[in-house]
Ligand code: NIG
């Protein structure tokens with residue numbers, strides 16, 4: 171009798187998270203983990219024994235997709251701001267006038283935990299329908315201890331109630347809340363002394379992020395946040411070089427950041443710092459597109475220095491109201507000239523690396539979680555090339571169709 175938790179996908183066209191296999195493959199899953207892989211040409215009758223067989227019929231099998239940067243828990247929306255931008259106002263102007271992130275802060279503070287959960291759930295379900303099996307969710311629209319923790323609790327609940335792995339990030343240093351107007355250092359003190367310890371003590375955050383920018387926090391302030399995060403055993407990440415070049419990426423890399431994200435304005439010194447530290451550069455073409463940014467991230471330099479590139483939606487109400495990771499594959503190729511292989515690595519192996527999960531997901535190799543996607547195509551490039559198709563035939567989480 172085949173065990174219900176032992177499944178064997180046969181005749182799969184494989185993209186393992188880094189590369190495409192040269193011949194049709196069999197992928198064996200036991201108890202939620204990848205057990206072994208074999209070319210079909212080497213598969214014996216004995217190999218099949220004890221497995222429930224699933225014939226992929228030549229279709230593409232990839233790791234479940236990893237969206238390593240989202241802000242999908244929030245109150246309200248910013249459709250009005252979208253209209254204002256179309257009338258000529260810039261993102262920075264809107265932010266300085268108390269709109270932007272702060273308008274979402276008002277709506278998020280006013281929402282109950284249940285209301286935030288109800289609003290976030292369909293956003294996450296949209297990502298899941300697109301093949302996402304691991305997602306990172308940031309706080310950052312509460313900007314005080316209670317509201318930041320409230321957002322993180324909603325993120326954790328999404329991970330418990332839906333079939334998706336959720337990684338949470340405390341982004342207390344996202345913007346200056348009105349109570350601390352003109353006292354950014356005082357607010358950073360609150361983040362370091364109260365928010366980070368509370369989030370760590372309650373097990374609500376896996377990592378800590380910052381927004382290092384002229385309209386947000388300085389490099390020195392971000393470094394204080396990194397030190398506090400590390401003192402509490404949390405990983406670190408940064409929103410850096412999105413709108414200008416402050417050197418925030420290099421500072422994050424020096425502090426041991428898993429990833430720096432956006433990086434349109436990153437220069438070669440910054441790229442070298444990432445290479446040296448093994449920090450991932452996470453590209454967010456959705457925000458680039460929505461803000462009609464013209465400065466493209468330094469892709470050639472990142473390639474030349476061997477910096478791993480992840481790719482994510484940045485799903486948020488302001489700069490990237492986008493809930494499709496597959497759209498990012500296409501945008502990364504079209505707008506940033508990534509190759510389809512680089513883009514796919516960005517939402518699998520490198521996305522997992524940006525979350526410190528290289529040992530757990532993002533690749534189809536023995537020992538990893540059996541999070542997989544089976545697509546109605548035999549060509550991995552089609553995932554980046556086409557919008558709306560190919561269809562996701564099967565989404566598999568820990569070995570179970572989900
Ligand atoms: O990743 N850069 C800062 N934070 C978000 C935008 C958040 C917002 O506008 O609400 C980003 O683009």
Ligand code: FE
Pocket residue numbers: 239240241409484486
């Ligand atoms: Fe972001």
